[in-house]
Amino acid sequence: MKLFDCKSDVDLYDMQDWHEALLWIFAATVRYCKQNNLALVITSLRSDRENVQAVSSTHAENRAIDIRTRDWDLPTIHKLCYFLNTNYSDWGAIGKKSGKSTVCLYHNNHIHIQVRRDCRMERYLKQ
Numbered sequence: 001m002k003l004f005d006c007k008s009d010v011d012l013y014d015m016q017d018w019h020e021a022l023l024w025i026f027a028a029t030v031r032y033c034k035q036n037n038l039a040l041v042i043t044s045l046r047s048d049r050e051n052v053q054a055v056s057s058t059h060a061e062n063r064a065i066d067i068r069t070r071d072w073d074l075p076t077i078h079k080l081c082y083f084l085n086t087n088y089s090d091w092g093a094i095g096k097k098s099g100k101s102t103v104c105l106y107h108n109n110h111i112h113i114q115v116r117r118d119c120r121m122e123r124y125l126k127q
């Protein structure tokens with residue numbers, strides 16, 4: 001089983017420009033999906049296909065990815081969001097309206113994963 005798959009027009013070279021924290025969160029998402037036997041499919045990196053007004057510049061700044069949920073049931077979707085929001089709450093992008101830190105949200109039939117610009121990375125490496 002592959003770790004993940006991509007929609008055909010997703011350019012994986014865009015990962016080279018990712019915010020570092022997004023790599024960690026993506027790795028956690030890969031692990032989570034593997035453990036729960038879920039197919040992980042990236043549907044968008046740089047561009048926000050859905051043109052979601054509320055989530056701002058995170059895609060354009062390489063701080064967000066979208067993943068496919070059409071083969072997942074609702075509890076599965078919410079469990080992944082809960083897992084990421086709980087474990088990486090200090091890295092979530094801050095909502096313009098809510099002022100809340102959010103890493104993972106489900107909207108417009110996909111999961112949007114995002115990080116803030118200034119994430120502290122130190123705790124993820126053993127000294």
Ligand SMILES: [Zn+2]
Nearest residue numbers: 048065066112
């Ligand atoms: Zn998105």
